Amino acid sequence: MTTLTRAPTITSTETVERLAIDGGPKVRATPFPPRRLFGEEEKRAVMELFDRSIQTGEAFGYGGEEERRLGEEFAAALGGGFADGVNSGTSAVYVALRSLDLEPWTEVIVPPITDPGGVMPVAIMNCVPVPADCAPGSYNTGGEQIAARLTERTSAILVAHIAGIPVDMDPIVQLARQRGLPVVEDCAQAPGATYKGQPVGTFGEVAAFSTMFGKHFATGGQGGVVFTKNEERYWKIRRCADRGKPFNLPGAKGNVAAALNCNMDELHAAIGRVQLRKLPGIVARRRRLALALEDGCRRRLQAVRMLGDPPFGQSSFWFLFFEIDASQLKVDKAAFAAALAAEGIPAGASYLHSPALAPWMKNRRVFGSSGLPWENSAYRGDQHPSYPLPNTLATDASHFLMPLHENLTEREVADILRALEKVEKAYII
Ligand SMILES: Cc1ncc(COP(=O)(O)O)c(C=O)c1O
Secondary structure, eight states: OOOOOOSOOOOTTSOOOOOGGGTOOOSOOSOOOOOOOOOHHHHHHHHHHHHHHHHHOOOOOBSSHHHHHHHHHHHHHTTSOEEEEESOHHHHHHHHHHTTTOOTTOEEEEOSSOOGGGTHHHHHTTOEEEEOOBOTTOSSBOHHHHHTTOOTTEEEEEEEOGGGOOOOHHHHHHHHHHHTOOEEEEOTTOTTOEETTEETTSSSSEEEEEOSTTSSSOSSSSOEEEEESOHHHHHHHHHHTBTTOOTTOTTOOSOOSOOOBOBOBHHHHHHHHHHHHHHHHHHHHHHHHHHHHHHHHHHHOSSEEEOOOOTTEEOOOSEEEEEEOGGGBSSOHHHHHHHHHHTTOOOBSOOOOOGGGSHHHHTTOSSTTSOTTTSSTTOOSOSSOOOOOHHHHHHHHHEEEEEOOTTOOHHHHHHHHHHHHHHHHHHBO
C-alpha cells in the first residue's frame, strides 16, 4: 500500500471532535444540492419535437434528423469521426463488439472493475469474458495486466475508463497492434476525459458511451452512443444497432446480420443534443471541484488522498476515489467511509463491481443452464479458469468513493474537506 506523506502529523495536544457516528454533531446537517441535470432547454427541445409532430401529423420515430445531428455533433466533439445513437450504454458496448464480427468461443479481455452492462454483451455473443487485473493502485486495467491474459483465442480487448479516470492507453494500443486485436473503449464513465491531450474514445477501433441520466451528459433516462473514426466500421455499427439492416450496402436486400434493435429515438436524441452542448461546462465544473478537493486533501490530510489526474491525462471525474493509508489509521476504509457518511457527507465503502465476482458469471447463467459460452467443446480454453485479481482487491481494500456532480459548490467542497479532516483526526494513530 502507498504510504502517504504530506501534512504534518497531528499532535496529541490538538482536540479531537466527537464524531457524528459516535453521537457528536454532524459537519453537514443539510442534504447536498440536487444535480439539476435537465432544464428549460431540454424541455423546449422535446416540446418542439411534439409541436412538429402535432403540426404535421407525423409521429417522430428513430433514425431521423435529431439522431443524425446528434451523431455529427458528438463525433465533431471528439475531433471527427462517426457516431450512432443507441438506447443504452449496455447496447453501445453490445453494438461496438457486434460490429467487430467476433467469432463465438473466442475470448474478449474485459475490465476488472466495471458496470455489468459493460461485460454482459461479451457473453451474450457467446464469447468468453476474460478479466484482466487492475494496474497497481488503480481501478483501471493496464497493458501488463492485459498481456498476462492474452491467448491465441483472444479476439478483442475491451477497456473501461472507470470513474472518468483515463486508462493508460499507449501500452494497450501497442500490444493490440502487435497482436492484430481490436480495442474497444468503454467511455460510459468518462466523456470529456483526455489521454495525452486526446479525448478518450479516440484510441480504440470503437468506443461505447452511456448517456443514461446519471452520466456526465444524458439523452434522457437512458441512452448511449457508439463512436468510431473508421467509416466502414460506422456502417457496420449502424447495421448492428438495427437488426442487420443493409445500411450503405447498395444492392443488398434484406437484413444482412442478426442483431438486436438498439436504436435511439428522436426524443432522446433531441435531449442529447442540448446536453452535448452543456458537456464542456459540466466537465469543467466537475474538474474544478475535484481538483479543489484533491488539493485540499494534499494540504490538510495525512492519511487520505484523492485520486486526481493521472500523469498521462485529465480525468472527467464521474465520481471520486479516496485512498487511505491504513497503517496510519485505527480503522479500515469501510469504517472511515461510514464515519464520513454519518457526518452528512455521501461516501461509499466500495466500488468492487467486478464481473469475475458477479453471480451471473460465477454461476454461468447466460444461456439457461447450458454453461455457455464456457462449457462447449468448441471453446478451446480452460472451461473452469481462475482469473486472480490481486491488484483489484488491493485497490478496493484501500479506497472508498464519493459521488460528485457539477452543481456542487465551494460550500460542499469545504464541508467534505472539513469532514475528512475531522474523521482523520479522530482515527489517526
Ligand atoms: C463502464 C460502464 N459501462 C457500461 C455501462 C452500462 O451503461 P447503461 O447503464 O447506460 O446501460 C455503465 C453504466 O453505468 C458503465 O459505467
